[in-house]
Every structure is written in structure tokens, then in C-alpha cells.
Amino acid sequence: MSRTKKILLVILILFIGIQLIHPVRNISGQVSLNDISKTISIPENVRPLLRTACYDCHSDNTDYPWYATIQPVGWFLASHIKDGKKELNFSEFGSYSTRRQKSKLKSIASQINDGEMPLSSYTFIHRNAKLSKEQKAAIMDWAVKAEEGLE
């Protein structure tokens, strides 16, 4: 075997090897009692947007795309979920203090305004999570109003 072939073979074996290491899946299979929709009213046009664009990384239920089963894609997603849920978990939103809820709603509006969320590395492959200008405006409008409504 030539040198390049050997290298390719090693890469292939490594690639096969890492397929066997699966991150734990983030699927609770139920709607949490602390889900944000139980504490804060979310208009019909905003709810599906949060589900498709944010819930994968910010809730207890990720809707895994098929390619998430291929490593290292799955690993990247798992690390995003871990960091994302630490920052904001829509499934646990109701358990936050009012101060923290307000603070998170404010962050939601500013993250979307700055174009930081959803993460661009995610929308790059997850095209349907990309938000249009109108969709962004709808989420920001909701978040700002919801924040003001909390006291």
C-alpha cells in the first residue's frame, strides 16, 4: 500500500471508531410543568418559531436531524445543548425567579437583534431554523412585551 493510502485508511478507521461514541440524547419526551408556555403567554405566530429555531439547544427536547447521528456532528450539537441549556432552558423557565425570567427575556430580544441566535454554525446546516426579518421582529416584540408584563 502506498503512503497516502495508509493515511486514508487510518482516517477511515478513526472515522468509523468515533461513530461508536454517542453523546447522551437530550429527549425527555414530555412537556415539562415548568415549560415557558405554562408561565408566559406566547402568541400563535411566535411559538413555532421558538420550537424550530431555539428549542433544539434550549429545551429538554431536541428534535435530532439525521446527520446528528454522525460524529463529530453529534458531539458539536451535544456541546451546544449543554451550554445552551445552562444559559436558557425553555423547559425550566417557570422555575426561574422573576428577576431571572425578565433578564432572560431581555437577552432573547438582544441576542436576536444582534443576530447572535440561533447560532450561525447551526443555521448553516439547519436551514429551516434561519429566521426572516419578520420572524425576528415577531420574537423580539413578544420578548420585550413579556418582559414588561412581568413584575
Add this chain to the structure above:
Amino acid sequence: MKILFMAAIAVIGLSACNTNGNQSKENTAEAGDTALTQSGNSAIKSESSISEVVTAYLQLKNALVNDNSKEAATAGGDLQQAIEKTDTTSFSAEQQKVFSEVREDAKEHAEHIASNGSNIVHQREHFETLSQDLYDLVKVFPSSQTLYQTHCPMYNNNKGANWLSETKEIKNPYLGTKMLTCGEVKEEI
């Protein structure tokens, strides 16, 4: 070679079916650190007032006034530490209540400011909410240093924002050197 490729495809196929419905619950661990975690860093003198918190906040504010995101990040880290090591045992019941309410949120903002040393826009967003936390906090510590609650109506597309300052002279931490003197004192604390 061909066999290897077949094996690769088989493994991918298998892994795709391997859906274990395990749920991870890392977020519950977070609540644990709200308890008094003074042990471990006994080398650092614990502080029985909020003066260190206020000092770090003001340092942060002044770094933002100077558009210095690196210094702001350092001050954010200091603030996070100051919040962590505050000893609340001598606080009144009301002070304890407000402190424990503010603690987690303020710490999180400080942490974000510390980790965004190259993104001053983001630091300022967190600084805004942090300023509200600090305001609520200093209100229940009337004997600490004199502070001025200051308001600038221009920040964030004219939504406006507040901050605490040690001086009456206006130096704006949101707009920085671009619009240094926007703002007016609303309250002396």
C-alpha cells in the same frame, strides 16, 4: 478497501438506530451553588458588606465609559468573585432577601461580561440588566457610599438605560466616548 467502506456504512447505519431516550438534567446542578460556598477559599477574606461588589461594579462601569472591553472583562471577573465571597451573615433579613434574589442573576451577567472581552456591545447589554440588580441591592444598604442613579434616554434605540455612578458628573458607560455626557442624575442613594 471495498469491505472497509461497507463496514463504515454499516456502522453509520447502526448508530443512526441507536436512540436511547436518556434525558440529561444538568440544569438542576446549577441551583446548588446559591448556598453559602465560603469554604474552600478561606484564604480570601470574606466581606461582610457589599462594598467590594460596588467597587467592582464601578470599575466595570468606568471601563465601559472608556470603551475598554478588556478592562471591563477583568472587572466583570472581579465582580463575579466579589459576589461569590460576600458574607451575608451580618445582613438584616431584608438585605439577605434582596441579596439572595439578586445574587444569581448578577453573577451570571458578570460572568458574561468577563467572557466577552472582545464584544463591548454584548458587555453593555449585560451591564444594563446588571445595573438594575445593583440598584435594587444598594437600595437596601443605605449606609454604604453615596451613589447616583443616572439615566440616559438614548441607549438601545431610545429605550434608555440606567447606571449607578460614584460621581454626579455624567460619564456614560453605554455610549462611551461617542456620547460621553448623555444622561442625568435621577436619584441620590
